[in-house]
Amino acid sequence: MPSYPANKINTPDEQINILQITDLHLSTPVTADDSSSMYSDGMVCQRSFESILQQALSKDIRCDLIIVTGDLVSQVTSTIYDHIFDVLQATHIPFACIAGNHDVTDESGKDLPFSQRKLIARPADSRLLSRHVIETEYWQLLLLDSSITGKIAGEITPTDIDWLCKRLSRCKKPALIALHHHIIPLDSDWIDTHMAKNTERFWEHMLPFEHLKVVISGHTHQEQVRQRQGVTVYSTPSTCYQFKPYEYDFAYDESALPGYRWLQLANNGTVASWVERLDT
Numbered sequence: 001m002p003s004y005p006a007n008k009i010n011t012p013d014e015q016i017n018i019l020q021i022t023d024l025h026l027s028t029p030v031t032a033d034d035s036s037s038m039y040s041d042g043m044v045c046q047r048s049f050e051s052i053l054q055q056a057l058s059k060d061i062r063c064d065l066i067i068v069t070g071d072l073v074s075q076v077t078s079t080i081y082d083h084i085f086d087v088l089q090a091t092h093i094p095f096a097c098i099a100g101n102h103d104v105t106d107e108s109g110k111d112l113p114f115s116q117r118k119l120i121a122r123p124a125d126s127r128l129l130s131r132h133v134i135e136t137e138y139w140q141l142l143l144l145d146s147s148i149t150g151k152i153a154g155e156i157t158p159t160d161i162d163w164l165c166k167r168l169s170r171c172k173k174p175a176l177i178a179l180h181h182h183i184i185p186l187d188s189d190w191i192d193t194h195m196a197k198n199t200e201r202f203w204e205h206m207l208p209f210e211h212l213k214v215v216i217s218g219h220t221h222q223e224q225v226r227q228r229q230g231v232t233v234y235s236t237p238s239t240c241y242q243f244k245p246y247e248y249d250f251a252y253d254e255s256a257l258p259g260y261r262w263l264q265l266a267n268n269g270t271v272a273s274w275v276e277r278l279d280t
């Protein structure tokens with residue numbers, strides 16, 4: 001069984017296939033015989049996460065690494081992480097998890113509008129990674145923790161930027177950055193107020209590094225692709241519920257199914273990526 005977290009990935013050919021899953025939002029570990037209706041949301045997200053994983057790994061593509069980009073839970077409880085890690089370990093595929101806002105903040109009054117909810121700071125589970133490197137033969141994968149305890153928005157801190165600059169100066173392999181919060185506005189006012197802070201400084205510092213090729217994030221619960229400074233920036237759907245793109249105020253997208261993203265990183269620095277949705 002691969003040890004956690006993934007540090008080095010070797011593949012039998014010259015490309016690496018990454019499965020990105022994000023925004024699992026499990027709120028309670030449930031068992032098959034648990035019929036309690038109070039856990040229905042948790043049950044939906046748990047089943048959706050497990051179905052997504054099963055579907056993705058049954059496809060005709062070799063999965064070399066799973067990256068989980070935050071919001072693993074909607075209620076910070078170590079037993080929920082235990083369950084998620086058990087499910088991921090059982091795949092026998094190397095994986096790595098980073099925190100999202102919901103991994104460091106509980107919200108009380110979830111039936112209330114955002115502005116009226118109370119945010120409660122929580123310590124991150126020790127298994128969630130920060131400033132973590134996964135080496136591959138042709139690529140470097142740089143995982144950041146953009147979450148801020150007790151807040152919905154995130155941040156790329158000056159220390160993160162220093163760390164990235166050092167890494168990218170030292171290693172000229174094509175680079176991928178993974179973090180939870182989005183770093184380019186998605187023209188959806190309510191979610192853009194909760195994106196990562198300090199992104200202009202981030203982009204400024206990334207300018208000299210032409211080998212930074214791709215950034216992946218979660219948080220937005222929708223599929224989006226943007227470009228800036230030659231970097232392709234992907235947002236990925238949640239494994240559970242989706243938000244409506246281009247809405248000024250919060251809105252669920254009832255028509256969008258749970259999803260996940262594949263990234264194929266080739267030895268020449270090119271990237272192929274696409275989203276798949278849960279079969280109905």
Ligand SMILES: [Fe+2]
Pocket residue numbers: 023025071100102219220221238
């Ligand atoms: Fe989320």
Ligand SMILES: [Fe+2]
Pocket residue numbers: 071100101102180218219220
């Ligand atoms: Fe989030």
